[in-house]
Amino acid sequence: MVKLAKTSFGFFAIAMQNQLVDAHELPRDAKKAAQALAGDDFDKWVSGLAKKGYDVEDGLFDPMKAVELIGVKEKEYLRFSRLVEIELAKILIKAAIGRDYLIIQTVDGLDDLNKSINIMINRLREWYGLHFPELKEEDHEKYLKRIIADKRGESMGIELSGGDKDAVQRMAKMILEMYKARAGLEFYLEKLMEEIAPNLTALAGANLGARLIGRAGSLKKLSEMPGSTIQVLGAERALFKHLRKGTPPPKHGVIFQHPEINRAQRAIRGRLARSLAAKLALASRTDKYAGKLNKDLIASWKRRLKEVKQ
Amino acid sequence: MMKIGRDLATENLVKGQSVYGERLVRKRGKEFRVWEAKRSKVGAALQKGMKIPFKDDAKILYLGVASGTTASHISDLTPKGMIFGVDPAPRVLRDFLLLSETRSNLVPIFADANRPEKYRHIVPDVDMIIQDVAQPNQSQILMKNVNMYLKKGGLAFVAIKSRSIDVTANPNKIFSEFKHAVKGLELIQEKRLEPFEKDHMALLLKK
Numbered sequence: 230m231v232k233l234a235k236t237s238f239g240f241f242a243i244a245m246q247n248q249l250v251d252a253h254e255l256p257r258d259a260k261k262a263a264q265a266l267a268g269d270d271f272d273k274w275v276s277g278l279a280k281k282g283y284d285v286e287d288g289l290f291d292p293m294k295a296v297e298l299i300g301v302k303e304k305e306y307l308r309f310s311r312l313v314e315i316e317l318a319k320i321l322i323k324a325a326i327g328r329d330y331l332i333i334q335t336v337d338g339l340d341d342l343n344k345s346i347n348i349m350i351n352r353l354r355e356w357y358g359l360h361f362p363e364l365k366e367e368d369h370e371k372y373l374k375r376i377i378a379d380k381r382g383e384s385m386g387i388e389l390s391g392g393d394k395d396a397v398q399r400m401a402k403m404i405l406e407m408y409k410a411r412a413g414l415e416f417y418l419e420k421l422m423e424e425i426a427p428n429l430t431a432l433a434g435a436n437l438g439a440r441l442i443g444r445a446g447s448l449k450k451l452s453e454m455p456g457s458t459i460q461v462l463g464a465e466r467a468l469f470k471h472l473r474k475g476t477p478p479p480k481h482g483v484i485f486q487h488p489e490i491n492r493a494q495r496a497i498r499g500r501l502a503r504s505l506a507a508k509l510a511l512a513s514r515t516d517k518y519a520g521k522l523n524k525d526l527i528a529s530w531k532r533r534l535k536e537v538k539q
Numbered sequence: 540m541m542k543i544g545r546d547l548a549t550e551n552l553v554k555g556q557s558v559y560g561e562r563l564v565r566k567r568g569k570e571f572r573v574w575e576a577k578r579s580k581v582g583a584a585l586q587k588g589m590k591i592p593f594k595d596d597a598k599i600l601y602l603g604v605a606s607g608t609t610a611s612h613i614s615d616l617t618p619k620g621m622i623f624g625v626d627p628a629p630r631v632l633r634d635f636l637l638l639s640e641t642r643s644n645l646v647p648i649f650a651d652a653n654r655p656e657k658y659r660h661i662v663p664d665v666d667m668i669i670q671d672v673a674q675p676n677q678s679q680i681l682m683k684n685v686n687m688y689l690k691k692g693g694l695a696f697v698a699i700k701s702r703s704i705d706v707t708a709n710p711n712k713i714f715s716e717f718k719h720a721v722k723g724l725e726l727i728q729e730k731r732l733e734p735f736e737k738d739h740m741a742l743l744l745k746k
Contacts, residue, residue, distance in 0.1 A: 235659065235660040236660055236661075237660065237661060266660060271660075288656070289656065289659040289660070291663050291664050292659065292660055292661065292662075292663055293663035293664075294663070306663075307621050308643075310646070310661050311621070311639075311643070311645075311646045313661075314646045314647065314648060314661050315636060315639060315640060315646070315647060317649075318632065318636050318647040318648065318649045319636065321649040322629045322632060322633055322636070322649055325629045325649070326629055469706055472706055472707050473706060473707060
C-alpha cells in the first residue's frame, strides 16, 4: 500500500515508514506548477502508478510533510505554495466565469439605464417647461426632439438666451443617445441569449430569461434549481413570509412577466406558472449541458398551455 | 490587538493599507486598523468577550473567506503564520486574491468547503479552522474539514446563522442541534452575536 501526496512541488507516492517510492516533481515556477495542478497531470501520474503495480490508499497525505521527504522545509513550502495557489486561483476563477455573466451585466445594465433615463427625463421636462410649459408631448423621445428643434409659438414661458438653450439641449441630446444605447443593448441581449440560452429564450423571451439567470447567479446555478424554486424567484419576500407566518405562498416571482402568465385569468395563473417554471428548469439544463434548441420542449409547453386554458 | 475607543483594532501589517474602508489610527508610533464588529463575525465575537488565542505563527484554514474583511485582521495578528482562505464564489474570491497578493500570509483557494479533498494539495494540517459559510449543512462541512485538517488540540471558530439553516425554526433549537452535531469536539466558549448580528451564534471548539 502507498499513500499519495499532491503538492505544488510535485506528486509523491509514499510507502510505510515514510519511504518515498515514486515522485513526479513539478517545475519550481509558480505559473507552470499551477498549470500542471489545474490540468490532469496528477490523474495521469496516478494511473501510471497503478500500471507499475502499486496499491494506492484512499485520501491524500499532508502535502507539507510529503515535501519534507525531498528536503523542502516548512518556510519554503509555505512561500512557494502560496505563489502557486495564487496562480491556480487565477486559472480557476477565469474558467468559472462564463459568457452567462455577460448576460447578467447586460440585463442589470439595461435596468440602470432605464432608471437613469427616467430620472433625467423628469428633470428635463421641468427644465424645458420653464421656457415652454404649453408643450404637450407624452412620448419622451419625441419631447426630447422638440427641445432640440426648439420651435414655440405664443407662450407664457420665460425667454432663454443662447447659452441657456445650449445647456438644456445638450442634456436632451445626451438622453437621446441613451435611448440609442438602450436599443443597442436590447439587440445585443437578444443575440447573447440566443447564443447561450436558446431554450430559455424560446420559452421566456430574452429579457425574462436573462433575469432568471441573474436571480439565480449563473446559468449553472439556475440549471441546478428545481422548478418550484424558479417559480418563486423574485418573490423571496412573499415566500419567506409564507414560511415564517403561514401567509399564502406566492404563485409567481419574475416569471409573472411572461405574457402567458400575466394575461391569463387569475384562477389559472398559479397552475400556468407552475408548469412554465417546470419547463424553464428543463430548458436551463438543456441550455447548460446541450446548448442547442430542443423543439420538443417548446412544443410540450405549448401543449400544456392549451390544456390548462381549456 | 488593542482597543481604540469602543472598537478593537489590529496593528497594520501593510502600512497605509485600508482593506474595506476601515479607519487607520496611529498610536505610539504604530498604525492600527479598526476592526468593524458589524462587518466581521470574528470581530463581533471578540467584542462580545470571546477569548480567541491567535498565535503569531498559526496556520489557519478559513472556510467562507469571502473578500477577506475578517481574514485581513487575522492576517495582521499572525504575521508569521499562513491563512488558507476558501470560497466557491468567483466574484468575492477575486477580491480576496487581489488582497492576498499584498499580504504574504494569505492564500486564496477557489473551492467548495463541502469537498475538502479538493484543497489537500495546498493545505497542511492546521492549528485553527474558522468557518463562516451560512449553509444548511454547515455542521457536516465543519466536521469533514476538522477530520481532514485540524491538528489534535486545534481550535475551531464557527459562526452560525440560524436563518441560513432553517428560516422557520427557533434559533435556539438550531444552535442546540448544531452543538449536538459537533459533539465530537469540546465546546470551549459560546456567544450570541447580538447586537452586531441577528440570530447568530459563535462557538469556539477544540479537537
